[in-house]
Amino acid sequence: MERRDFLKKSVFVTLGAALAGGGIMHALAGGEQNDNNQRNKTAMKIVVLTGSPRKNGNSAYLADEFIKGAQEQGHEVFRFDCAFKHVEPCRACNRCGMNGDCILNDDFLQLRPRLIEADMVVFATPMYYFGISTQMKCVINRFYAINEQIKGAQKKAAFLMTYADTATDEAQPMLLHYHTLLRYLGWTSVGEVVARGVWTAGSVRNTDYPRQAYLLGKNL
Template identity: 45%
Template sequence: MNRRDFLKTTLAAAAGGAMFGGLRLTGARAAEAAPAGDGVKKKILIITGSPRAHGNSNALADEFTRGAREAGHEVVRFDAGLKRVRPCTACNHCGMQGECILDDDDFPFVREHIATSQAVLFVSPVYYYTISAQLKAVIDRFYAINGTVHYRKRSGFILTLANSDMERVQPIIDYFRKGLYDYLGWEYAGHVVGTGLWPAGAVNGTRFMDEAYRLGRNI
């Protein structure tokens, strides 16, 4: 299949939306209709974006993992902020579903495990009003596995930020729910936004820890 035909196929699949009770829903409505949990045991790929090994977003990822494993899910984790992931160069060597020309970094781990995962969790601190560059580099590399990631999955996300202005966070929430998930045809499974978190450890003892745990159990 050439690139043009592949684009038509994948974009048509994404535009089709999700099926709930025989009713096809598209766009934001599909995200709103996603159930809180389906009771199915899953393999979950967690992709974090913080360069701080013991930062607040990673602490919430740990709580999510605890909840997910207690619910019987399998969890695999990729800490992009502590790995080497080169940014996409738009060379189109992969043709949107093929071997990436950047073959000397850690992205193959993501490529391997996202193909067999039924759920994906994105975790990131908010840097300069968006997700970290480390996490975005991983998402941009999805281009080389476009067909693979278009298979229906459940997905949630966790964000942490120093201030408490939720209006500033809304564009990031929209990026996942109205942008990425709509395009990929993924089901929205929930999210946690930890506000007022600056120094490492600030999240400990907050309600955000329980929210992350419950998201892990219910994904």
């Protein structure tokens, strides 16, 4: 059990280190990614988590495009739309001991085995008051029951985020959260799409961001 480790890693993270470790890489663009094309030619099991409750929303569209690119390359995708599932918040009963059955009997049971076996996990979320959506955070907190099975498991990850404002610095708290989570879990980010200036549902379709998401999936 590594709860002390959990605390230690959470407390000692610094903004500088986190940004140095990831920063805003933005999406991986096609021609620039020849090296990435060589990275992994084998089919991966990919879990895509979406966080928006908005139908036909922007982050969901980025997820669609990522999935299209990934599936064209033969990867197997399991999509879990957090806002349209019944997932209760972790109650911190600790019955699972960070590595066992959860007392909650809900839709997380569909996701749990997929997360454990996944080679890659993608987080697609809108910005809500400078953070990821509540619905997605609720699902991430349920990782607790499988913490020991997914931590250090050599998974890849990607982050797709949308927000209305155009200030790049406002994306930093979410990127810091993502990179800190990955550092704790020992997962590796393969890219991020940071879509700013998109407010109304579907407005991201008029930007270059969907192409970036598509190429991110295509170039895995």
